[in-house]
Amino acid sequence: MKWSICITQFEQYLRLEKSLSGNSVEAYLRDIRKLTDFLAFKGITVQPEQMSPPVLREFLEWIAGLGMTAHSQARTLSGIRAFYKFLIMEDMLTADPTDTIEAPKLSRKLPDTLHFHEIEQLLAAIDLSTPEGTRNRAMLETLYSSGLRVSELLDLKLSNLYEDMGFLKVAGKGDKERLVPIGRDALKHIQLYREGVRCHLNIKKGHEDYVFLNRRGAKLTRVMVFTIIKDLTAKAGIQKTVSPHTFRHSFATHLIEGGADLRAVQEMLGHESITTTEIYTHLDRDYLKQVIKDYHPRS
16 A cells, blocks of 8 residues: 555545544644655655554654654644554554554643733734724634634634624534624624725625635635734733634633633533643633732731
8 A cells, every 4th residue: 555545545534524624634644744754764665554663653753853842743643543543444454553652741731821901902902093903803802702713713704693693603623513602892893894894895706705804805814813913912012922822712711710611611612522621720720829829928
């Protein structure tokens, strides 16, 4: 079996049977390409069915030597495991060479968040006198109000805005749809953007239903959203690394700190497992510890 044939079949399986998003499929394929790049670099001529645990261990040592973090190493190994499970499922293999490979130990890193006053600083740094500023305010209000992933924000459609109900229909990971509440402020700024900016754009064919567009009338890109937030962070004087995901983390953290039910937060974030959502309870405990440290006379 050639690598190219197996990888093509794996890609078709991820897209058609697993219904994964384009970004998720590309992430899996990158993991496999790292392994094939290693084999080419080392001059190791093995096909997928000839892979052995010693070669995989050497591969993990190699990517660690390149400076890849333990988390990235574990993610890469996870992608390779999925590839070999697919080959076994399709009866292309009988033994899984990844079975005896241990992933690097991971420390559970708490996500960066913004305090509410920092959120307000960022929003205040937006120049609302420009069309782009009006759009950016609506965009960031939506990110923080509903805890969306950046891909979910970019794919948000006018037909999925239920303004009278105060909900958005969001297509999350694996194209799983969920209903997410959206606040009054976010809806107000979306309306201002639609009525004052978006309606004047020359919208490209096929992009008519997307909410947030660039000045050429096309759907925004991930890079553009990251750049907008990076520039605003510098302008607001916030000394943190802020990304679109920071708004999602802040949304969840502020809900938990305010006493929100963990299951409700899980549903809004679109987490498949509640253990993923539980990281925000750890954040909350750290916040409580800090309150004791700052204000208790015996601390």
